[in-house]
Amino acid sequence: MTLTIPSFTLSNIGPWLTLTGAAILILLVDALSPKGRKAYFPQLALLGLAVALLQTFCLWNKRGLDFARMVYIDNFALFFYAVFILGTALTVLMSRHYLEDYGKDLGEYYALLLFATLGMMLMAAGAHLIMIFLGLEVMSIAVYVLAGLLREDPKSNEAALKYLVLGAFSSAFLLFGMAMLYGAAGGTLYLDDLASRLAAGGALTQPLTLLALALFIVGFGFKVASVPFHMWTPDVYEGAPTSVTAFMAVGVKAAAFAAFARIFFLAFPAFKVDWVMVLWVLAVATMTLGNVVAIAQTNIKRMLAYSSIAHAGYLLVALVAMNQLGAVSLLYYLLAYTLMNLGAFGVVILVGRKKDSYLSIYDYSGLGFQHPALGAAMALFMFALAGIPPTAGFVGKFYIFSAAVQAGYIWLAIIGVMNSLVSVFYYLRITVLMYMKPAEADLGPVAFTPALTTVLLVTAVGVLLIGIFPGFLYNAAVNSVKIFPGL
Amino acid sequence: MQLPILSILVFFPLMGIVLLCFLDRKNHKVLKGVTFGLSLLEFLFSLPLWFRFDSHTPAMQFVERYPWFPSYGISYYVGVDGFSLLLILLTTLLTPICVLATWEDIQHRVKEFMICLLALMSGMLGVFVALDLFLFYVFWEVMLIPMYLLIGVWGNPARRIYAAIKFFLFTMFGSLLMLVAILVLYFHYGQATGTYTFDLLKMYGVAIPFHMQFWMFLAFGLAFAIKVPMFPFHTWLPDAHTEAPTVGSVILAAVLLKMGTYGFLRFNMPLFPQAAWYFVPLFSVLALIGIVYGALVSMMQKDLKRLIAFSSVSHLGFVMLGLFTFTMPGVQGGIIQMINHGLSTGALFLIVGMVYERRHTRMIADFGGLSTPMPIFAAIFMVVSLSSIGLPGLNGFVGEFLILLGAFKANMIYSTIAATGVIFAACYMLWMFQRVMFGEVTHEKNRNLKDLSLREIAIFAPLLLFIVWIGVYPNTFLHKTKATTENFLAMMDKAKGTKVSLSQAFKGEAP
Numbered sequence: 001m002t003l004t005i006p007s008f009t010l011s012n013i014g015p016w017l018t019l020t021g022a023a024i025l026i027l028l029v030d031a032l033s034p035k036g037r038k039a040y041f042p043q044l045a046l047l048g049l050a051v052a053l054l055q056t057f058c059l060w061n062k063r064g065l066d067f068a069r070m071v072y073i074d075n076f077a078l079f080f081y082a083v084f085i086l087g088t089a090l091t092v093l094m095s096r097h098y099l100e101d102y103g104k105d106l107g108e109y110y111a112l113l114l115f116a117t118l119g120m121m122l123m124a125a126g127a128h129l130i131m132i133f134l135g136l137e138v139m140s141i142a143v144y145v146l147a148g149l150l151r152e153d154p155k156s157n158e159a160a161l162k163y164l165v166l167g168a169f170s171s172a173f174l175l176f177g178m179a180m181l182y183g184a185a186g187g188t189l190y191l192d193d194l195a196s197r198l199a200a201g202g203a204l205t206q207p208l209t210l211l212a213l214a215l216f217i218v219g220f221g222f223k224v225a226s227v228p229f230h231m232w233t234p235d236v237y238e239g240a241p242t243s244v245t246a247f248m249a250v251g252v253k254a255a256a257f258a259a260f261a262r263i264f265f266l267a268f269p270a271f272k273v274d275w276v277m278v279l280w281v282l283a284v285a286t287m288t289l290g291n292v293v294a295i296a297q298t299n300i301k302r303m304l305a306y307s308s309i310a311h312a313g314y315l316l317v318a319l320v321a322m323n324q325l326g327a328v329s330l331l332y333y334l335l336a337y338t339l340m341n342l343g344a345f346g347v348v349i350l351v352g353r354k355k356d357s358y359l360s361i362y363d364y365s366g367l368g369f370q371h372p373a374l375g376a377a378m379a380l381f382m383f384a385l386a387g388i389p390p391t392a393g394f395v396g397k398f399y400i401f402s403a404a405v406q407a408g409y410i411w412l413a414i415i416g417v418m419n420s421l422v423s424v425f426y427y428l429r430i431t432v433l434m435y436m437k438p439a440e441a442d443l444g445p446v447a448f449t450p451a452l453t454t455v456l457l458v459t460a461v462g463v464l465l466i467g468i469f470p471g472f473l474y475n476a477a478v479n480s481v482k483i484f485p486g487l
Numbered sequence: 488m489q490l491p492i493l494s495i496l497v498f499f500p501l502m503g504i505v506l507l508c509f510l511d512r513k514n515h516k517v518l519k520g521v522t523f524g525l526s527l528l529e530f531l532f533s534l535p536l537w538f539r540f541d542s543h544t545p546a547m548q549f550v551e552r553y554p555w556f557p558s559y560g561i562s563y564y565v566g567v568d569g570f571s572l573l574l575i576l577l578t579t580l581l582t583p584i585c586v587l588a589t590w591e592d593i594q595h596r597v598k599e600f601m602i603c604l605l606a607l608m609s610g611m612l613g614v615f616v617a618l619d620l621f622l623f624y625v626f627w628e629v630m631l632i633p634m635y636l637l638i639g640v641w642g643n644p645a646r647r648i649y650a651a652i653k654f655f656l657f658t659m660f661g662s663l664l665m666l667v668a669i670l671v672l673y674f675h676y677g678q679a680t681g682t683y684t685f686d687l688l689k690m691y692g693v694a695i696p697f698h699m700q701f702w703m704f705l706a707f708g709l710a711f712a713i714k715v716p717m718f719p720f721h722t723w724l725p726d727a728h729t730e731a732p733t734v735g736s737v738i739l740a741a742v743l744l745k746m747g748t749y750g751f752l753r754f755n756m757p758l759f760p761q762a763a764w765y766f767v768p769l770f771s772v773l774a775l776i777g778i779v780y781g782a783l784v785s786m787m788q789k790d791l792k793r794l795i796a797f798s799s800v801s802h803l804g805f806v807m808l809g810l811f812t813f814t815m816p817g818v819q820g821g822i823i824q825m826i827n828h829g830l831s832t833g834a835l836f837l838i839v840g841m842v843y844e845r846r847h848t849r850m851i852a853d854f855g856g857l858s859t860p861m862p863i864f865a866a867i868f869m870v871v872s873l874s875s876i877g878l879p880g881l882n883g884f885v886g887e888f889l890i891l892l893g894a895f896k897a898n899m900i901y902s903t904i905a906a907t908g909v910i911f912a913a914c915y916m917l918w919m920f921q922r923v924m925f926g927e928v929t930h931e932k933n934r935n936l937k938d939l940s941l942r943e944i945a946i947f948a949p950l951l952l953f954i955v956w957i958g959v960y961p962n963t964f965l966h967k968t969k970a971t972t973e974n975f976l977a978m979m980d981k982a983k984g985t986k987v988s989l990s991q992a993f994k995g996e997a998p
Contacts, residue, residue: 390625
């Protein structure tokens with residue numbers, strides 16, 4: 001028996017290799033450097049991410065399949081690479097200050113972040129369902145560990161355990177769905193084959209495909225935290241270290257949406273009627289529940305958790321629309337969300353101080369006048385999350401609802417904007433506390449480290465910049481979604 | 488190459504904010520002085536609009552257009568016509584006055600206050616000049632934030648937060664539905680013509696089936712009706728007015744409310760003319776209810792600010808009634824009445840603010856006989872009250888007379904009911920004036936109140952000038968709006984005459 005190794009080009013997966021290399025290097029440096037010495041983990045991680053970003057730019061506009069049709073190289077994947085790298089880099093920047101309080105500024109933390117990013121890239125670029133599953137697992141396992149990083153803290157333990165158990169459950173659903181699909185499609189899991197095989201399969205395989213579809217929706221619904229698979233979100237977001245929460249809220253969600261969109265747009269266009277209807281209901285439920293329950297939260301991390309559920313709902317609207325604008329808005333919104341949410345979490349870390357002792361929203365009372373810059377930044381992120389111009393959040397929502405209107409889902413758009421109205425209430429409450437309530441106590445100094453200042457600056461400027469000049473990104477996103485047939 | 492006056496007007500205050508950021512926050516005099524200088528400069532910049540405005544053409548003037556987001560059909564497109572000219576000038580005139588009025592009033596967080604004021608100015612001017620629906624929406628929403636902060640941070644401690652949130656949520660509610668309608672309109676236009684654009688003037692021409700007009704008119708109309716505010720949507724107004732600091736109330740009354748009426752003129756009616764005709768009875772009746780109800784409720788108020796707030800509901804009812812007559816005097820009267828209301832109600836809020844600074848109360852019962860210690864104040868207050876009532880020779884009369892004339896042409900009953908509003912206005916204003924100013928000084932504290940200072944007189948001087956000017960020779964102003972109004976009415980007349988039943992509208996059947 002001869003085994004032929006298909007030809008491949010390593011540069012096509014350059015970013016993956018760089019990140020893997022950087023992660024392993026960090027682990028080695030950690031193991032080999034003498035105990036108690038402050039090592040250059042964040043710098044190494046950032047360097048790795050920078051090189052990966054450069055490689056991503058070099059690959060831009062390249063299009064193809066490699067590694068025996070396992071990996072897509074296209075702008076859709078590359079756009080997501082850039083989003084992941086941005087999210088991870090900002091997370092790395094805000095981590096050290098936070099982790100040092102807990103004495104957890106460890107090499108493995110940064111290595112795990114990089115591995116998780118690698119997993120996300122696999123998900124965005126996978127051309128075969130098994131590749132996507134591998135990516136999902138690489139990402140998830142790294143994040144399970146990260147969530148439980150503060151192992152002396154019961155809440156962190158609870159978060160990790162909940163996330164692991166429920167996450168494993170949802171992975172199983174996804175895998176089971178793939179098995180069904182394998183049968184229905186007559187023995188293939190290549191995304192570019194699936195559509196034609198499923199269409200040709202005839203009535204007999206239809207129930208099997210529908211079952212697979214349902215299982216996929218469960219699996220991805222869990223990862224993007226859509227109702228009714230959202231139960232884990234508030235507890236995990238609250239318990240996990242804040243920097244990890246930030247990472248999960250943007251990175252994991254973006255990766256799951258990347259795979260979600262690619263599978264549904266490429267493999268199931270023939271079943272559009274079926275899944276669009278389900279997602280319509282899920283989108284409405286997710287937006288509404290996230291926004292309404294967020295009103296009742298007094299812990300800022302829990303509030304942002306419910307807000308992230310609500311944002312998953314808006315993103316589902318983009319999927320429901322299933323037109324070019326919908327796909328574009330998905331990309332744009334995920335990038336905008338990465339910026340504004342990481343910015344908000346950066347403020348949460350700065351205000352939290354001393355092992356998260358200030359996490360209640362009432363700790364923000366009077367912040368706006370005691371620390372004007374910090375208050376202004378938080379206000380900006382809150383207005384952006386609420387979707388008020390001239391921020392990236394507004395433009396993102398504008399795209400999403402445009403897509404819904406264009407596709408004829410006017411009611412969905414109306415429900416969506418009404419949900420924004422509900423969300424305005426709790427985002428506004430933070431600004432009310434910051435600017436209109438007197439401080440309950442002197443807030444004391446806030447330790448602005450250069451890294452955290454950079455995070456806030458980059459995110460604040462980014463939120464405004466792509467909110468006021470959305471053209472460039474829009475064109476890039478249009479360019480990225482051209483890979484889908486019919487868009 | 489023409490100077491981009493409109494862009495300068497919109498963005499100069501923002502540059503002013505940058506300048507303010509570098510000033511010492513402790514030195515209130517400098518902060519206020521610089522802001523006053525900036526707003527005065529802004530007013531000077533706006534003067535060429537008045538002098539170089541060609542009143543013979545209904546076309547947009549001082550137009551600037553740059554591609555902003557071409558792949559989506561969004562451009563930075565601004566211009567001025569007879570509808571917006573006066574409102575822009577009103578805004579730039581009032582801002583320096585407002586800064587002067589803060590001299591004693593605002594004593595803490597002055598820097599932030601001035602920044603909010605300048606941001607608000609920029610937003611308001613943006614709303615009045617925008618000719619691109621996207622641009623308009625951006626300004627419309629952006630302007631909410633500084634106003635919300637003005638009410639919430641510097642307002643009356645007891646209920647300012649409640650009022651600020653109520654203001655924000657009410658306005659947001661309307662504007663979000665408007666956003667959906669804008670999108671529907673955008674895609675309808677794109678499908679009908681093949682080009683996707685947010686250009687308002689191009690959209691004026693496109694044919695929209697009636698059932699779409701019906702819903703979009705309601706969506707836009709809700710946003711604007713909340714802002715005006717029309718009768719069932721007015722409940723945010725008394726709260727916002729009462730709790731806001733003096734200057735906040737002045738701007739709210741004088742400019743922000745006009746955005747609603749302006750929105751009807753600029754967007755609702757020309758975009759959806761058939762629906763506009765269809766909704767004449769509904770909106771006229773709501774306007775009438777507003778006129779009478781606002782006046783009656785005003786009469787019963789114990790708080791001066793609340794009284795003036797409810798009188799706004801009544802006055803704006805007149806404006807809406809005038810606009811929905813679609814007659815020359817009605818519409819022109821409506822526009823003039825917008826300016827009048829800005830001048831006289833703005834002045835009334837300033838007056839209440841000055842009394843409040845001296846006595847720290849706004850309850851009518853706490854006053855009485857103020858004309859003895861404060862004769863100059865009494866004289867100014869008298870003129871402003873009479874202007875608000877609509878005494879011939881002052882501005883209020885011109886607006887209300889034209890509106891009643893227009894309404895009489897359109898529907899005699901409307902006109903008759905509206906006329907009672909004028910009588911009620913005389914009742915509540917004069918009664919209030921009598922209780923506050925005349926008679927014996929009943930409270931010891933009122934005996935030694937200081938009369939107006941030179942600064943305070945300077946605040947009123949320009950307002951009084953225009954109150955008399957519009958009253959005596961309104962043609963200066965009517966002339967500017969004439970061509971635009973004629974063009975607008977011609978547009979509306981073309982759409983007249985389609986009779987539609989409600990069930991047709993719901994079913995989406997074409998008439």
